[in-house]
Amino acid sequence: MAIERVAIIGLGLLGGSIGLAVAKHIPTIATTGFDADPEARQTAASRGLVDLVCDSSAEAVRDADLVIMCVPVGAIGFAAETIKDALPKAAIVSDVGSSKQSVGVALRAALPGHCIIPAHPVAGTEQSGPEAGFPELFEHRWCILTPPDDADENAVQSLTEFWETLGSKVEIMDAEHHDLVLAVTSHIPHLIAYTIVGTASDLEDVTRSEVIKYSAGGFRDFTRIAASDPTMWRDVFLTNKGAVLEMLGRFTEDLTALQRAIRRGDGDALHELFTRTRAIRRSIIEQGQDDARPDFGRSDHVTDKSDDH
Amino acid sequence: MAIERVAIIGLGLLGGSIGLAVAKHIPTIATTGFDADPEARQTAASRGLVDLVCDSSAEAVRDADLVIMCVPVGAIGFAAETIKDALPKAAIVSDVGSSKQSVGVALRAALPGHCIIPAHPVAGTEQSGPEAGFPELFEHRWCILTPPDDADENAVQSLTEFWETLGSKVEIMDAEHHDLVLAVTSHIPHLIAYTIVGTASDLEDVTRSEVIKYSAGGFRDFTRIAASDPTMWRDVFLTNKGAVLEMLGRFTEDLTALQRAIRRGDGDALHELFTRTRAIRRSIIEQGQDDARPDFGRSDHVTDKSDDH
Numbered sequence: 001m002a003i004e005r006v007a008i009i010g011l012g013l014l015g016g017s018i019g020l021a022v023a024k025h026i027p028t029i030a031t032t033g034f035d036a037d038p039e040a041r042q043t044a045a046s047r048g049l050v051d052l053v054c055d056s057s058a059e060a061v062r063d064a065d066l067v068i069m070c071v072p073v074g075a076i077g078f079a080a081e082t083i084k085d086a087l088p089k090a091a092i093v094s095d096v097g098s099s100k101q102s103v104g105v106a107l108r109a110a111l112p113g114h115c116i117i118p119a120h121p122v123a124g125t126e127q128s129g130p131e132a133g134f135p136e137l138f139e140h141r142w143c144i145l146t147p148p149d150d151a152d153e154n155a156v157q158s159l160t161e162f163w164e165t166l167g168s169k170v171e172i173m174d175a176e177h178h179d180l181v182l183a184v185t186s187h188i189p190h191l192i193a194y195t196i197v198g199t200a201s202d203l204e205d206v207t208r209s210e211v212i213k214y215s216a217g218g219f220r221d222f223t224r225i226a227a228s229d230p231t232m233w234r235d236v237f238l239t240n241k242g243a244v245l246e247m248l249g250r251f252t253e254d255l256t257a258l259q260r261a262i263r264r265g266d267g268d269a270l271h272e273l274f275t276r277t278r279a280i281r282r283s284i285i286e287q288g289q290d291d292a293r294p295d296f297g298r299s300d301h302v303t304d305k306s307d308d309h
Numbered sequence: 310m311a312i313e314r315v316a317i318i319g320l321g322l323l324g325g326s327i328g329l330a331v332a333k334h335i336p337t338i339a340t341t342g343f344d345a346d347p348e349a350r351q352t353a354a355s356r357g358l359v360d361l362v363c364d365s366s367a368e369a370v371r372d373a374d375l376v377i378m379c380v381p382v383g384a385i386g387f388a389a390e391t392i393k394d395a396l397p398k399a400a401i402v403s404d405v406g407s408s409k410q411s412v413g414v415a416l417r418a419a420l421p422g423h424c425i426i427p428a429h430p431v432a433g434t435e436q437s438g439p440e441a442g443f444p445e446l447f448e449h450r451w452c453i454l455t456p457p458d459d460a461d462e463n464a465v466q467s468l469t470e471f472w473e474t475l476g477s478k479v480e481i482m483d484a485e486h487h488d489l490v491l492a493v494t495s496h497i498p499h500l501i502a503y504t505i506v507g508t509a510s511d512l513e514d515v516t517r518s519e520v521i522k523y524s525a526g527g528f529r530d531f532t533r534i535a536a537s538d539p540t541m542w543r544d545v546f547l548t549n550k551g552a553v554l555e556m557l558g559r560f561t562e563d564l565t566a567l568q569r570a571i572r573r574g575d576g577d578a579l580h581e582l583f584t585r586t587r588a589i590r591r592s593i594i595e596q597g598q599d600d601a602r603p604d605f606g607r608s609d610h611v612t613d614k615s616d617d618h
Contacts, residue, residue, distance in 0.1 A: 074576075098526070122522075122523045122525050122526045123525060124525075124526075125603035125604040125608065126590070126603060126604070127603045132603070134608070136608065137608070141525055142522050142523055142525075144523070171522070180514060180515055181515050181519050181520075181523055182523065182526060184508075184509050184512065184515050184520060184528070185509070185519070185520055185523040185524055185526045185527065185528040186523070186526025186527040186528065187527075188505065189505060189526075189527035189528045189530065189531055190527050191564075191567060192501055192505060192531075192564070193527070193530075193586075194567070194582055194583055194586050195560065195563050195564045195567055195582075196497065196498060196501060196560055197586040197589055197590075198563055198582050198585065198586055199493075199556075199559050199560045199563045200493050200494070200589070201585070201586070201588075201589055202563075203493065203559070205489060206489055206490050206493055208589070208592075210490050210494070211490075211493060211494055211589070212589065212592045212593050212596055212598065213431075213451050213480070213596065213598065214431045214451055214453070214490055214491065214494040214495070215494055215593050215598050215599065216431050216432060216433075216450055216451075216598050216599075217407070217431045217433075217491060217494045217495025217498070218494065218495040218496075218498035218499050218502070218534050219493070219494040219495065219498045220590075220593050220598060220599045221498065221502075221530055221531070221533060221534055222498055222501075222530070223586070223589055223590040223593055223599070224530060224590065224599075224604075224605060225527050225530055226583075226586040226587070226589075226590065227586065227587045227590040227591075228583075230579075230580050230583035230584045230587070231580065233579070233583050234576050234579040234580045234583060235576075237571050237579055238571070238574055238576055238579070241571055241572070241574070244571060245568065245571060245572060247508075248564075248568055250508050250512070251504065251505055251508045252561070252564070254504050254507055254508045254511075255500075255501070255504045255557075255561065258500060258503070258504055259554065259557055262546050262547070262550055262553060262554060263550070263554060265547055265550070267383075267543050267544075267547055270539075270542070270543040270546055270547070271539050271540065271543045273503055273504075273507050274503055274535075274537075274539035274542050274543060275539045276507065276510070277502075277503050277506040277507055277510070277532070277535040277536065278535075278536045278539070279510075280506055280509070280510055280517070280520070280521065280532055280535075281435070281506075281529075281532040281533065281535065281536040282536075283517075283521045284521050284524050284529050284532055287521055287522065289521065289522065289524050289525050289529060290524065290525075290529045290532070290533075290607070291605075291607045294434035294435060294436045294441070295434040295435070295533075296533060296600075296605040296606070296607055297605070297606060297607065298599070298600045298605055298606065299434065299443070299445065299446070
């Protein structure tokens with residue numbers, strides 16, 4: 001089963017990057033696309049994110065053999081409703097959302113009898129919108145598929161090959177386990193980053209200007225993911241509530257233990273943890289999941305946009 | 310009062326970078342250096358971190374008009390003891406530590422009657438040791454001086470000019486306020502990063518291999534600062550206990566509020582915070598304190614070191 005026509009619903013960072021990556025890696029595939037925002041459709045057309053920008057989602061999916069929903073996970077059920085009547089019987093329906101149990105439920109409810117294979121490319125940047133996409137986004141990144149138990153094997157195979165052709169490594173996983181794993185590797189990190197950036201901007205005794213000036217001490221690393229798309233992330237937390245609260249509980253337990261170690265002056269406990277955490281970064285770099293250059297390579301690229309010392 | 314001979318005690322990332330930056334920007338200054346680790350002294354000599362690597366700290370400071378202590382803040386009192394008898398009466402003694410009240414107390418106790426001006430260049434990478442330094446580390450970064458009220462104004466002026474020549478912007482601040490500001494912009498971010506990396510590596514239901522594979526979802530951003538030098542950071546938390554516990558209390562309050570919003574499904578509260586936090590990153594980039602490229606510019610530099618999919 002070869003994929004020849006891909007429809008992309010939602011032309012933001014993810015949808016746009018898929019369109020551009022298809023054009024780069026599999027130019028024989030015809031792409032159509034739709035975005036609910038007319039301005040985004042215009043930008044998508046002028047950037048050439050897909051071959052044809054359509055005026056409705058129904059029109060975009062009419063001839064597709066693969067439909068990829070690239071909308072915030074909270075909107076996925078509504079978006080699916082809009083394509084229901086036009087969707088070809090044989091098309092595979094997939095998505096790119098960061099929580100997978102809720103997406104599976106929503107898509108199955110809206111599109112009964114269709115072949116639904118939820119997917120999550122673990123890739124992104126803090127940018128969003130139709131200007132943000134680029135064709136290399138998925139290269140060397142993992143894409144997790146969470147097909148239901150009764151999924152058509154050929155369809156799973158086709159979708160796997162599709163993502164591999166875009167440069168991803170593909171893993172098949174149970175949706176429930178996906179949601180637990182991503183709670184740790186993505187959702188809790190975002191939640192913590194949003195929190196500390198919020199805390200820092202609300203202080204009375206430290207000014208916002210001081211927070212910005214001295215952010216190179218570590219804080220700035222958190223501001224990147226705390227600049228991610230608010231609607232997308234609101235939906236992730238609302239749709240993966242169980243796993244997020246479970247992992248948050250473990251994090252705050254560990255933080256409380258560290259707080260106690262500081263209060264008691266237990267230097268050995270601190271040193272032991274701080275030594276242990278170095279190993280994980282080493283593995284992440286060895287496995288090509290982060291930049292090996294110190295400071296994310298930022299120091300290679302020193303710029304000063306402000307001259308008012 | 311012109312600085313002509315600088316002694317650097319401790320030749321790790323910070324000490325080494327100061328030596329290299331002096332050689333780059335003010336080659337007329339003669340630099341001497343010492344490190345308690347004989348291997349580090351050898352590396353320092355072969356990399357040319359200072360003009361002359363000495364066999365004792367006393368020898369290194371003998372002719373200096375500026376001595377910069379670049380050791381973990383917990384060791385600064387001991388290191389000061391070792392230079393006490395050799396230190397020229399007129400020399401300025403400074404440091405690079407991340408907590409300033411405790412450093413001031415330790416240096417004044419060990420070196421009574423000397424001119425002590427604690428300093429903190431807000432710059433660094435996750436690397437440490439004599440291999441890690443580079444001359445551009447301080448460029449466009451802030452350096453905070455915390456002179457005591459009775460400090461010699463000429464000495465403060467000389468030290469200010471010294472750091473400005475290395476590329477830094479200098480700010481004078483009260484040591485107590487410094488410790489509060491840095492608790493937010495540096496110490497709490499490190500503590501949180503160490504914690505979440507520890508939490509993620511101790512789970513039973515998510516494997517360490519999964520954490521590493523899917524780290525591009527956000528987690529990897531935290532692993533950078535959680536790979537920082539363990540001894541340096543143990544000492545920071547032990548010496549800035551008060552401000553760290555105070556700021557940690559505010560952070561956990563805010564995190565608890567967010568946890569409640571998730572539990573109750575309060576999407577508006579989440580969306581409001583997630584929108585607000587974007588502004589801070591924009592300011593940090595505008596003020597040249599971080600890289601404007603998406604994903605810290607990592608996406609410009611995609612590499613894959615692992616071929617075992």
